[in-house]
Amino acid sequence: MTAVGYTTKLPRSGTVPRWAPWLTYGAATALAVILSRATGANVALLVVAAILLAGATIYVWSRAVEGSRRATDRVATLAVTSTFAIAMVPLVSLLVTVIRRGSDRFDVAFFTESLRNVVGDGGGAVHAIIGTLVITGLATFMAVPIGILTAVYLREYGAGRRLATAVTFFVDVMTGIPSIVAGLFAYALFALFLGPGVRLGIVGAAALTVLMIPIVVRATEEMLRIVPNSLREAAYALGVPKWKTIVRVVLPTALGGIITGVMLAIARVVGETAPLLVTTGVITSTNWNPFEGRMMNLSVFAYFQYKTPGVPPEPYFARAWAAALTLIIIVLFLYFVARLVSLRWGRTEIQR
Amino acid sequence: MTAKSEGLPKVTRPSRAGDRIFSALVTGAGILILAILAGVAVFLLYKGWPALTAKAEELPDDETFLQYVWPLAFGTVLSSTIAVIIAVPLAVGVALFITYFAPKRIANTLGALVDLLAAIPSVIYGLWGIAVLGPAAVGLQQWLYDHLDFLPFFKGPPSPTGRTMFVLGIVLAVMILPIISAIVREVFAQTPRSLREGSLALGATRWEMIRMTVLPFGRPAIISASMLGLGRALGETMAVALILSVSGGATFNLISSGNPSTIAANIALNFPESSGLAVNLLIATGLVLFGITLLVNAAARLIISRQIRG
Numbered sequence: 001m002t003a004v005g006y007t008t009k010l011p012r013s014g015t016v017p018r019w020a021p022w023l024t025y026g027a028a029t030a031l032a033v034i035l036s037r038a039t040g041a042n043v044a045l046l047v048v049a050a051i052l053l054a055g056a057t058i059y060v061w062s063r064a065v066e067g068s069r070r071a072t073d074r075v076a077t078l079a080v081t082s083t084f085a086i087a088m089v090p091l092v093s094l095l096v097t098v099i100r101r102g103s104d105r106f107d108v109a110f111f112t113e114s115l116r117n118v119v120g121d122g123g124g125a126v127h128a129i130i131g132t133l134v135i136t137g138l139a140t141f142m143a144v145p146i147g148i149l150t151a152v153y154l155r156e157y158g159a160g161r162r163l164a165t166a167v168t169f170f171v172d173v174m175t176g177i178p179s180i181v182a183g184l185f186a187y188a189l190f191a192l193f194l195g196p197g198v199r200l201g202i203v204g205a206a207a208l209t210v211l212m213i214p215i216v217v218r219a220t221e222e223m224l225r226i227v228p229n230s231l232r233e234a235a236y237a238l239g240v241p242k243w244k245t246i247v248r249v250v251l252p253t254a255l256g257g258i259i260t261g262v263m264l265a266i267a268r269v270v271g272e273t274a275p276l277l278v279t280t281g282v283i284t285s286t287n288w289n290p291f292e293g294r295m296m297n298l299s300v301f302a303y304f305q306y307k308t309p310g311v312p313p314e315p316y317f318a319r320a321w322a323a324a325l326t327l328i329i330i331v332l333f334l335y336f337v338a339r340l341v342s343l344r345w346g347r348t349e350i351q352r
Numbered sequence: 353m354t355a356k357s358e359g360l361p362k363v364t365r366p367s368r369a370g371d372r373i374f375s376a377l378v379t380g381a382g383i384l385i386l387a388i389l390a391g392v393a394v395f396l397l398y399k400g401w402p403a404l405t406a407k408a409e410e411l412p413d414d415e416t417f418l419q420y421v422w423p424l425a426f427g428t429v430l431s432s433t434i435a436v437i438i439a440v441p442l443a444v445g446v447a448l449f450i451t452y453f454a455p456k457r458i459a460n461t462l463g464a465l466v467d468l469l470a471a472i473p474s475v476i477y478g479l480w481g482i483a484v485l486g487p488a489a490v491g492l493q494q495w496l497y498d499h500l501d502f503l504p505f506f507k508g509p510p511s512p513t514g515r516t517m518f519v520l521g522i523v524l525a526v527m528i529l530p531i532i533s534a535i536v537r538e539v540f541a542q543t544p545r546s547l548r549e550g551s552l553a554l555g556a557t558r559w560e561m562i563r564m565t566v567l568p569f570g571r572p573a574i575i576s577a578s579m580l581g582l583g584r585a586l587g588e589t590m591a592v593a594l595i596l597s598v599s600g601g602a603t604f605n606l607i608s609s610g611n612p613s614t615i616a617a618n619i620a621l622n623f624p625e626s627s628g629l630a631v632n633l634l635i636a637t638g639l640v641l642f643g644i645t646l647l648v649n650a651a652a653r654l655i656i657s658r659q660i661r662g
Binding site for chain 2: 098169
């Protein structure tokens with residue numbers, strides 16, 4: 001790595017004041033806001049213009065005082081910081097939108113009534129919430145044992161075996177399966193035995209299982225990797241069989257991380273729509289039984305309320321947004337509990 | 353059985369029934385995963401086969417399978433390509449910001465905020481795109497049409513609702529940004545300290561340090577992360593099904609209200625009401641999607657594993 005292009009003069013002795021970047025960004029933003037008010041021009045364009053203007057100003061200023069290399073550095077800092085700010089805009093906008101529009105129908109009826117015999121205003125999504133819980137619970141019930149056992153195989157038994165290499169590779173590939181393809185797979189599998197047009201909660205759960213397994217495997221494998229070998233060796237030295245070592249020593253040590261991984265996996269699939277759209281069907285009343293009859297869930301509920309509203313559409317849209325808010329609350333709850341678990345029982349436990 | 357790579361001493365223990373059962377159990381779980389993946393391919397092929405071999409007259413709209421799937425595949429690749437083009441520079445910037453620019457104390461929190469973007473269900477992105485971003489982009493699309501209509505992408509006429517390929521590309525970009533940035537971030541943080549501090553010690557500014565050590569070190573990761581993001585965008589369903597207003601065939605015109613659909617969205621939109629051969633047809637298009645994403649993901653994984661070994 002030769003210093004091509006770095007034969008320029010040493011930086012000049014001066015530096016721009018500390019507040020210079022802030023002043024420049026502030027002035028550019030203020031100018032953009034004023035221009036947007038005055039001309040009604042597009043906000044996105046003005047933001048771009050403001051960033052470019054701020055960049056140009058700080059470059060000229062810094063180049064005059066500090067030299068071109070420092071000036072480039074300052075422009076790069078501005079550019080990198082702006083990308084982060086830009087990336088945060090959708091998150092904030094999305095959360096604000098969902099909370100504002102979702103709170104209209106975020107009421108008692110929404111959580112106690114189904115849509116049975118409801119036309120227009122009123123009704124709720126309790127049937128969809130029940131469906132979401134049943135389907136996700138069933139998927140978790142199937143995916144977690146398979147995922148954990150596979151991870152145990154990969155870390156504790158598989159080292160160097162060809163089967164393990166293949167499983168590792170295909171778990172990675174499985175991560176990339178489009179969710180709708182998982183849904184089609186589950187449909188094709190069950191349609192083979194139960195005839196075409198099959199719509200059951202269990203079919204949706206099977207599709208979600210396919211999506212959950214690779215996440216659980218990855219998370220568990222990662223945790224087993226950092227369980228110290230001294231623990232295993234100590235157990236072996238006491239004459240404990242390998243399987244008992246794994247079940248009683250290795251897995252409990254990694255438990256915190258595994259729980260975190262499982263919760264993140266649940267958070268990933270709880271909002272899945274596409275695979276359930278093709279497997280569980282649409283229904284307006286409550287169904288607790290995943291082995292019989294169609295089953296609604298929150299995301300499909302939100303989709304259909306928005307996509308095929310009645311007249312007037314407003315109550316349908318309001319229900320869609322309320323379902324979206326409920327989903328976000330569930331996902332964020334899982335996400336934060338997962339973070340707490342990993343903070344509380346995470347690596348500290350293992351390093352003890 | 354001792355795991356050599358973990359440095360355990362090679363000892364021979366008497367074989368025990370519990371050990372044999374447990375070993376069979378976990379090996380069985382591994383094999384089950386291979387079986388599931390093989391099952392995905394086999395069952396899709398089995399159910400899609402009637403449509404793949406059907407004559408044009410038998411299929412809806414009197415089109416052969418290839419004629420049917422071509423505009424969908426085009427729309428899928430086009431929307432994902434736009435998403436990747438928008439998302440990659442942003443994701444690299446975000447990763448750089450979190451690893452080397454943000455104050456160390458809050459860097460983790462900022463990273464968690466970006467990860468939060470990945471946790472939001474896709475149907476909600478769809479609602480957001482149709483209700484917020486679409487209307488907000490109408491003005492921008494008008495501007496692009498007014499000033500850049502000599503490009504085939506902005507030939508217009510601009511859609512009054514904003515339910516266009518352009519808006520979809522932005523929404524997909526937001527959805528894959530956290531995936532790309534999480535991988536890139538991890539690799540950026542692993543840039544050898546000796547290289548980074550060496551360049552700083554030689555008088556490099558922070559940006560020169562990043563350009564000369566962090567970016568070259570992270571380049572393979574950027575490429576493979578982009579391909580993983582591409583794979584995710586290719587399979588994205590609900591955001592497309594909600595946002596895109598579909599009509600007409602393949603076109604590069606990104607801002608009009610006539611857009612080609614994507615494979616995944618087409619399945620979601622038509623599957624609930626389909627029966628007979630139409631179901632087989634949709635499953636066959638799903639097989640095509642599966643093939644495309646499999647190729648993209650496998651290529652990305654190969655690049656990653658080669659970098660780890662090299």
